[in-house]
Amino acid sequence: MAASKHDSDSNxxxxxxxRGVVVMHDVREEIDRLQDTVLVAVADAGFDEASTFxxxxxxxxxxxxxxxxxxxxxPSKTVTVHYEVSPHRIDLAVEDEGPGFDPGAVPDPTEDAxxxxxxxxxxxxxxxxxxxxxxxxxxxxxxxxxxxx
Amino acid sequence: xxxxxxxxxxxxxxxxxxxxFVERNILxxxxxxxxxxxxxxxxxxxxxxxxxxxxxxxEHLSSAAxxxxxxxxxxxxxxxxxxxxxxxxxxxxxxxRITRLDRLFEIHSTAxxxxxxxx
Numbered sequence: 001m002a003a004s005k006h007d008s009d010s011n012x013x014x015x016x017x018x019r020g021v022v023v024m025h026d027v028r029e030e031i032d033r034l035q036d037t038v039l040v041a042v043a044d045a046g047f048d049e050a051s052t053f054x055x056x057x058x059x060x061x062x063x064x065x066x067x068x069x070x071x072x073x074x075p076s077k078t079v080t081v082h083y084e085v086s087p088h089r090i091d092l093a094v095e096d097e098g099p100g101f102d103p104g105a106v107p108d109p110t111e112d113a114x115x116x117x118x119x120x121x122x123x124x125x126x127x128x129x130x131x132x133x134x135x136x137x138x139x140x141x142x143x144x145x146x147x148x149x
Numbered sequence: 150x151x152x153x154x155x156x157x158x159x160x161x162x163x164x165x166x167x168x169x170f171v172e173r174n175i176l177x178x179x180x181x182x183x184x185x186x187x188x189x190x191x192x193x194x195x196x197x198x199x200x201x202x203x204x205x206x207x208e209h210l211s212s213a214a215x216x217x218x219x220x221x222x223x224x225x226x227x228x229x230x231x232x233x234x235x236x237x238x239x240x241x242x243x244x245x246r247i248t249r250l251d252r253l254f255e256i257h258s259t260a261x262x263x264x265x266x267x268x
Contacts, residue, residue, distance in 0.1 A: 028177045028179070050240070053209070053240050056209060057209070057211070057244070060176055060209075060211050061211060061212055064178065064211060064212075064213060068178070109248060110248060110249045115249060115250070115252070115253050116219055116222070116223060116253065117219070118215075118216030118217070118219045118220050119212075119216050121212035121215060121216075121248050122212050124247075124248065125212055125244070125247065125248070128247045
Protein backbone atom coordinates (compact mmCIF):
# COMPACT_ATOMS: atom_id res chain seq x y z
CA MET A 1 0.00 0.00 0.00
CA ALA A 2 1.44 3.37 -0.99
CA ALA A 3 2.39 5.71 1.82
CA SER A 4 0.42 8.90 2.24
CA LYS A 5 1.16 11.74 -0.10
CA HIS A 6 2.03 15.10 1.38
CA ASP A 7 2.19 18.23 -0.71
CA SER A 8 2.90 21.39 1.21
CA ASP A 9 3.82 24.98 0.76
CA SER A 10 5.42 26.21 3.93
CA ASN A 11 7.05 29.46 4.88
CA UNK A 12 6.84 30.84 1.37
CA UNK A 13 3.98 33.20 1.99
CA UNK A 14 4.30 36.73 3.35
CA UNK A 15 1.32 36.09 5.61
CA UNK A 16 3.11 33.15 7.21
CA UNK A 17 0.53 30.69 6.00
CA UNK A 18 1.31 27.00 5.95
CA ARG A 19 -0.85 24.86 3.72
CA GLY A 20 -0.83 21.42 2.25
CA VAL A 21 -2.73 18.43 0.96
CA VAL A 22 -2.44 14.92 2.37
CA VAL A 23 -3.89 11.82 0.75
CA MET A 24 -4.11 8.85 3.13
CA HIS A 25 -5.15 5.27 3.36
CA ASP A 26 -6.68 3.94 6.58
CA VAL A 27 -3.31 3.24 8.13
CA ARG A 28 -2.55 4.50 11.63
CA GLU A 29 0.94 5.63 10.73
CA GLU A 30 -0.42 7.77 7.88
CA ILE A 31 -3.03 9.35 10.13
CA ASP A 32 -0.40 10.04 12.78
CA ARG A 33 1.82 11.63 10.16
CA LEU A 34 -1.06 13.89 9.08
CA GLN A 35 -1.73 14.88 12.68
CA ASP A 36 1.94 15.62 13.27
CA THR A 37 2.13 17.76 10.12
CA VAL A 38 -0.95 19.81 10.95
CA LEU A 39 -0.26 20.15 14.66
CA VAL A 40 3.33 21.27 14.15
CA ALA A 41 2.02 23.98 11.84
CA VAL A 42 -0.60 24.93 14.44
CA ALA A 43 1.96 25.17 17.22
CA ASP A 44 4.41 27.08 15.03
CA ALA A 45 1.66 29.60 14.27
CA GLY A 46 1.44 30.33 17.97
CA PHE A 47 -1.82 28.59 18.86
CA ASP A 48 -1.99 27.42 22.46
CA GLU A 49 -2.25 23.90 23.80
CA ALA A 50 -6.03 24.05 24.14
CA SER A 51 -6.27 24.95 20.47
CA THR A 52 -3.97 22.10 19.53
CA PHE A 53 -6.12 19.70 21.55
CA UNK A 54 -9.25 20.95 19.80
CA UNK A 55 -7.79 20.65 16.32
CA UNK A 56 -6.34 17.20 16.98
CA UNK A 57 -9.69 15.92 18.26
CA UNK A 58 -11.79 17.42 15.47
CA UNK A 59 -9.38 16.21 12.79
CA UNK A 60 -9.25 12.73 14.30
CA UNK A 61 -13.05 12.51 14.35
CA UNK A 62 -13.41 13.79 10.78
CA UNK A 63 -10.79 11.39 9.43
CA UNK A 64 -12.21 8.42 11.36
CA UNK A 65 -15.70 9.16 10.03
CA UNK A 66 -14.35 9.51 6.51
CA UNK A 67 -12.70 6.09 6.61
CA UNK A 68 -15.35 4.25 8.60
CA UNK A 69 -18.56 5.73 7.19
CA UNK A 70 -17.58 7.61 4.05
CA UNK A 71 -15.33 4.94 2.59
CA UNK A 72 -17.22 2.09 4.32
CA UNK A 73 -13.86 0.78 5.58
CA UNK A 74 -12.77 -0.05 2.03
CA PRO A 75 -8.98 -0.25 2.39
CA SER A 76 -8.45 0.73 -1.22
CA LYS A 77 -10.17 4.08 -0.75
CA THR A 78 -8.39 7.20 0.39
CA VAL A 79 -9.19 10.27 2.46
CA THR A 80 -7.83 13.64 1.36
CA VAL A 81 -7.14 16.40 3.87
CA HIS A 82 -6.50 19.99 2.87
CA TYR A 83 -5.08 22.16 5.62
CA GLU A 84 -4.22 25.83 5.83
CA VAL A 85 -2.76 27.30 9.00
CA SER A 86 -2.32 31.01 9.45
CA PRO A 87 -1.71 33.04 12.61
CA HIS A 88 -5.41 33.61 13.23
CA ARG A 89 -7.22 30.68 11.71
CA ILE A 90 -6.94 27.04 10.80
CA ASP A 91 -8.86 25.67 7.84
CA LEU A 92 -9.31 21.93 7.42
CA ALA A 93 -11.17 20.04 4.73
CA VAL A 94 -11.58 16.27 4.96
CA GLU A 95 -12.91 14.47 1.91
CA ASP A 96 -13.69 10.78 1.39
CA GLU A 97 -14.52 8.75 -1.68
CA GLY A 98 -18.00 7.78 -0.56
CA PRO A 99 -21.44 8.84 -1.74
CA GLY A 100 -22.02 11.29 1.12
CA PHE A 101 -24.66 11.30 3.84
CA ASP A 102 -27.39 13.41 5.37
CA PRO A 103 -26.13 15.02 8.58
CA GLY A 104 -29.72 15.63 9.57
CA ALA A 105 -30.17 11.89 9.88
CA VAL A 106 -27.60 11.61 12.65
CA PRO A 107 -29.38 11.47 16.03
CA ASP A 108 -28.33 13.82 18.81
CA PRO A 109 -26.00 11.74 20.99
CA THR A 110 -26.58 13.94 24.02
CA GLU A 111 -30.26 13.08 24.30
CA ASP A 112 -30.99 10.74 27.20
CA ALA A 113 -32.26 8.02 24.89
CA UNK A 114 -29.01 8.05 22.91
CA UNK A 115 -26.51 8.41 25.71
CA UNK A 116 -25.76 4.68 25.87
CA UNK A 117 -25.35 4.24 22.12
CA UNK A 118 -21.62 3.67 21.48
CA UNK A 119 -21.41 5.62 18.23
CA UNK A 120 -22.55 8.90 16.73
CA UNK A 121 -20.52 11.52 18.60
CA UNK A 122 -17.99 12.51 15.95
CA UNK A 123 -19.86 15.40 14.31
CA UNK A 124 -21.00 16.69 17.67
CA UNK A 125 -17.43 16.84 18.92
CA UNK A 126 -16.24 18.56 15.74
CA UNK A 127 -18.92 21.23 16.17
CA UNK A 128 -18.07 21.65 19.85
CA UNK A 129 -14.35 22.17 19.31
CA UNK A 130 -14.18 24.03 15.99
CA UNK A 131 -15.44 27.55 15.31
CA UNK A 132 -17.44 26.31 12.33
CA UNK A 133 -18.16 23.00 10.64
CA UNK A 134 -19.79 22.67 7.26
CA UNK A 135 -20.78 19.36 5.71
CA UNK A 136 -20.63 20.05 2.00
CA UNK A 137 -23.26 18.32 -0.13
CA UNK A 138 -23.55 15.47 -0.86
CA UNK A 139 -21.78 14.92 2.47
CA UNK A 140 -18.42 13.43 1.55
CA UNK A 141 -16.52 16.61 2.42
CA UNK A 142 -16.32 18.35 5.78
CA UNK A 143 -14.88 21.86 6.03
CA UNK A 144 -13.86 23.05 9.48
CA UNK A 145 -12.48 26.36 10.67
CA UNK A 146 -10.80 27.16 13.97
CA UNK A 147 -10.45 30.86 14.66
CA UNK A 148 -8.25 32.32 17.34
CA UNK A 149 -10.29 34.48 19.74
CA UNK B 150 -0.02 -7.80 38.61
CA UNK B 151 -0.78 -8.74 35.02
CA UNK B 152 1.74 -7.82 32.36
CA UNK B 153 0.75 -4.87 30.17
CA UNK B 154 -1.10 -5.95 27.04
CA UNK B 155 -3.05 -3.93 24.53
CA UNK B 156 -1.60 -0.88 26.27
CA UNK B 157 -3.36 -1.78 29.53
CA UNK B 158 -2.03 -2.40 33.01
CA UNK B 159 -4.45 -4.45 35.09
CA UNK B 160 -4.16 -4.89 38.83
CA UNK B 161 -6.42 -6.30 41.52
CA UNK B 162 -6.96 -4.45 44.77
CA UNK B 163 -9.51 -5.22 47.47
CA UNK B 164 -11.74 -7.10 45.06
CA UNK B 165 -11.61 -4.32 42.48
CA UNK B 166 -10.03 -4.71 39.05
CA UNK B 167 -8.09 -1.57 38.24
CA UNK B 168 -7.24 -0.73 34.63
CA UNK B 169 -4.58 1.84 33.80
CA PHE B 170 -3.71 2.94 30.28
CA VAL B 171 -0.07 2.79 29.30
CA GLU B 172 -0.47 4.92 26.16
CA ARG B 173 -1.09 8.66 26.19
CA ASN B 174 -3.33 8.55 23.13
CA ILE B 175 -6.35 6.31 22.77
CA LEU B 176 -7.15 7.08 19.15
CA UNK B 177 -6.41 4.07 16.96
CA UNK B 178 -9.65 2.17 16.34
CA UNK B 179 -8.04 -1.23 16.06
CA UNK B 180 -6.30 -0.66 19.38
CA UNK B 181 -9.51 0.64 20.95
CA UNK B 182 -11.30 -2.49 19.86
CA UNK B 183 -8.62 -4.64 21.50
CA UNK B 184 -8.85 -2.55 24.66
CA UNK B 185 -12.61 -2.97 24.72
CA UNK B 186 -12.30 -6.72 24.29
CA UNK B 187 -9.67 -7.01 27.01
CA UNK B 188 -11.73 -5.04 29.52
CA UNK B 189 -14.84 -6.91 28.42
CA UNK B 190 -13.11 -10.20 29.18
CA UNK B 191 -12.24 -8.85 32.61
CA UNK B 192 -15.90 -8.02 33.22
CA UNK B 193 -17.05 -11.42 31.97
CA UNK B 194 -14.67 -13.16 34.37
CA UNK B 195 -16.58 -11.95 37.43
CA UNK B 196 -20.16 -12.53 38.48
CA UNK B 197 -20.55 -9.01 39.89
CA UNK B 198 -17.58 -7.14 38.49
CA UNK B 199 -16.07 -4.15 40.26
CA UNK B 200 -14.02 -2.18 37.82
CA UNK B 201 -11.97 1.01 38.12
CA UNK B 202 -10.58 2.59 34.95
CA UNK B 203 -7.86 5.20 35.56
CA UNK B 204 -7.05 7.79 32.93
CA UNK B 205 -3.98 9.29 34.55
CA UNK B 206 -1.74 8.85 31.52
CA UNK B 207 -4.37 9.66 28.89
CA GLU B 208 -3.89 12.94 27.03
CA HIS B 209 -6.06 12.30 23.98
CA LEU B 210 -8.99 10.05 23.20
CA SER B 211 -11.51 9.81 20.40
CA SER B 212 -15.23 9.18 20.30
CA ALA B 213 -14.43 5.56 19.44
CA ALA B 214 -12.80 5.26 22.86
CA UNK B 215 -15.90 6.75 24.46
CA UNK B 216 -17.96 4.18 22.59
CA UNK B 217 -15.82 1.36 23.95
CA UNK B 218 -16.31 2.71 27.49
CA UNK B 219 -20.07 2.82 26.96
CA UNK B 220 -20.02 -0.80 25.83
CA UNK B 221 -18.02 -1.76 28.93
CA UNK B 222 -20.49 0.13 31.10
CA UNK B 223 -23.39 -1.73 29.53
CA UNK B 224 -21.64 -5.06 30.20
CA UNK B 225 -20.92 -4.14 33.81
CA UNK B 226 -24.52 -3.13 34.41
CA UNK B 227 -25.80 -6.33 32.82
CA UNK B 228 -23.77 -8.28 35.37
CA UNK B 229 -24.96 -6.12 38.27
CA UNK B 230 -21.45 -4.75 38.66
CA UNK B 231 -19.91 -1.37 39.43
CA UNK B 232 -17.75 0.82 37.23
CA UNK B 233 -15.82 3.93 38.22
CA UNK B 234 -13.57 6.22 36.19
CA UNK B 235 -10.82 8.29 37.79
CA UNK B 236 -7.85 10.61 37.23
CA UNK B 237 -9.30 12.18 34.10
CA UNK B 238 -7.39 15.29 32.98
CA UNK B 239 -9.44 18.50 32.64
CA UNK B 240 -9.30 18.54 28.84
CA UNK B 241 -10.51 14.95 28.63
CA UNK B 242 -13.12 15.58 31.31
CA UNK B 243 -14.42 18.38 29.13
CA UNK B 244 -14.99 15.84 26.35
CA UNK B 245 -17.06 13.75 28.78
CA ARG B 246 -18.99 16.86 29.79
CA ILE B 247 -19.68 18.01 26.23
CA THR B 248 -21.00 14.58 25.30
CA ARG B 249 -22.96 14.41 28.59
CA LEU B 250 -21.18 11.17 29.38
CA ASP B 251 -20.26 12.64 32.74
CA ARG B 252 -23.87 11.79 33.59
CA LEU B 253 -23.57 8.20 32.45
CA PHE B 254 -20.34 7.35 34.24
CA GLU B 255 -19.42 7.76 37.90
CA ILE B 256 -16.23 9.84 37.70
CA HIS B 257 -13.84 10.57 40.56
CA SER B 258 -10.79 12.79 40.82
CA THR B 259 -8.53 10.09 42.21
CA ALA B 260 -8.34 6.32 42.31
CA UNK B 261 -8.42 6.47 46.11
CA UNK B 262 -11.71 8.35 46.10
CA UNK B 263 -13.14 5.94 43.57
CA UNK B 264 -12.02 2.87 45.54
CA UNK B 265 -13.84 4.15 48.61
CA UNK B 266 -17.18 4.15 46.76
CA UNK B 267 -17.30 0.47 45.78
CA UNK B 268 -19.96 -1.40 47.69
